[in-house]
Amino acid sequence: MNDQTTTHAIVATRAGGPEVLELREIPVPSPGDGELLVEVAAAGVNFIDTYRRSGVYRIDYPSVLGTEGAGVVVATGSDAGGFTAGDRVAWSDAPRSYAGHVIVRAERALPVPPGIDLQVAAALPLQGMTAHYLATSTYPIAAGDQVLIHAGAGGVGLLLTQLAVARGATVITTVSTEAKADLSRGAGAHHVINYRELTDLTTELPALVRELAGGGVHVAYDSVGKDTFDASLASLRRRGMLVLFGGSSGQVPPFDIQRLNAAGSAFLTRPTLGDYVATRAELLSRAEELFAAVRTGQLNVRIGATFPLTEAAAAHTALEGRRTTGKVLLLP
Ligand code: NDP
Structure with a gap:
């Protein structure tokens, strides 16, 4: 009462x-x-x-x-x-x-x-379910995939990194400080880039990512938005997917679709959590998987x-x- x-x-x-x-x-x-x-x-x-x-x-x-x-x-x-x-x-x-x-x-x-x-x-419920739908549904990560995750020490970033690693991906993250880099490595990231050390994010970041990923990533998860969008697109391998799911640095301005052609027949999506937990069945199944992973110690x-x-x-x-x-x- x-x-x-x-x-x-x-x-x-x-x-x-x-x-x-x-x-x-x-x-x-x-x-x-x-x-x-x-x-x-x-x-x-x-x-x-x-x-x-x-x-x-x-x-x-x-x-x-x-x-x-x-x-x-x-x-x-x-x-x-x-x-x-x-x-x-x-x-x-x-x-x-x-x-x-x-x-x-x-x-x-x-x-x-x-x-x-x-x-x-x-x-x-929000960051965990987001990490879950991004890794399992928006782009279902498969073993051997090369994955880029921005803001790797953030709320979504730490969880998404763990889920991607558990699915057998090689994970490259970006962060802004060395302390955040340590946290991202602790979550399982294989390569961590401090993007604040780069003088030109738009050219240097894709060059680094392409080298680490042997030609580019299968999927780039970008929640930073305005500052990283161009670098994310340029980091994809042929037919890769750019998942823009936030705008922590600001919203991405209007986009010329022809750029997907130039980026190697790239896919671009802008998903939102509500569409991935629209039914009670989907909401519960994602939550149950996450809670189970926490209980077994698979997800920190x-x-x-x-x-x-x-x-x-x-x-x-x-x-x-x-x-x-x-x-x-x-x-x-
Ligand atoms: P985070 O904990 O990831 O915090 C945001 C991080 O973004 C910062 O810590 C920072 O990490 C990085 N960042 C880069 N540039 C900037 C900037 N100019 N200002 C502020 N932060 C910046 O937050 P959340 O995990 O809560 O959310 C991450 C993003 O995901 C948000 O954009 C949010 O809107 C989005 N989101 C989208 C959902 C969806 O379904 N579409 C659902 C949930 C969240 P660093 O210092 O390492 O760069």
């Missing part, structure tokens, strides 16, 4: 920098049909939250931020999909997750298996930093300032 009537929440008051985030006291929401009221143990901080805060993706302001987290069900509406108070759940797509309490739709809630810590569970989840919920602005500053590694969490 939930006796609280109000809860803390982090609200984006308008589009802008981290300074627009405010701690407010909001009413604890009531779960409707098919909904769970969850006491949040940890809320995931993701780049998409910064896009929504800054106005890259428009939302109605003021708005409580966040979409990801893990916690304990405290109340349910009718048709709650078999969930009851006391169940531990995680989620990737419950708006207003930067709060002490949040409504999660039962059809999107992931049961957290025993033995998995709620902070680890909060780190998987790095919680790079935790911040009290009240310091959400500092968490955003750190993420946007390239000062984070692995998962960043807010603790209500």
Whole structure:
């Protein structure tokens, strides 16, 4: 049972920098049909939250931020999909997750298996599922593939590297510091390039990658976007695939499709998580595989930093300032 009537929440008051985030006291929401009221143990901080805060993706302001987290069900509406108070759940797509309490739709809630810590569970729904669909569905990595992964020490980067290595790929990553290089190697990367040491990313990076990969990579996973897109395209082998899945350095400008021809009949895709977990069956099967890999020790989840919920602005500053590694969490 939930006796609280109000809860803390982090609200984006308008589009802008981290300074627009405010701690407010909001009413604890009531779960409707098919909904769970969850006491949040940890809320995931993701780049998409910064896009929504800054106005890259428009939302109605003021708005409580966040979409990801893990916690304990405290109340349910009718048709709650078999969930009851006391169940531990995680989620990737419950708006207003930067709060002490949040409504999660039962059809999107992931049961957290025993033995998995709620902070680890909060780190998987968005970045883990993304790494999973990228490695298994967008481009199903096969043994012997040469793979390029940018931001190799990031939240998605560390997980994607481990999944790619487990599938038998040779993995080349990029990072911006030596400390991040060590973390990326620890995740299994075979070659790590500090792209801050290159004077001309667009020409030097593909040259290095092509040499390491014996002519180019089968797939380049690019979440950095504006700064790395051209280098990623030039790093592909014939009929390789460029998977642009983010824009941490900024969005890629409009693109001339003829460039795919010049890049060796390259494939380009711009996937998004929602399309790879659209059904409950797909959502659960990806989550189950990830949780199982964590339980058996095959997948190591790095919680790079935790911040009290009240310091959400500092968490955003750190993420946007390239000062984070692995998962960043807010603790209500
Ligand atoms: P990360 O932990 O990867 O953090 C972003 C990293 O990008 C930084 O640490 C930094 O690593 C690198 N980076 C390079 N240039 C810049 C720059 N100018 N400003 C900031 N960072 C830069 O974040 P996430 O794992 O949460 O997300 C990674 C990306 O994946 C984001 O762009 C996000 O939007 C996207 N994403 C896409 C999804 C999808 O389905 N399409 C789902 C989930 C995430 P370094 O210092 O080593 O360069």
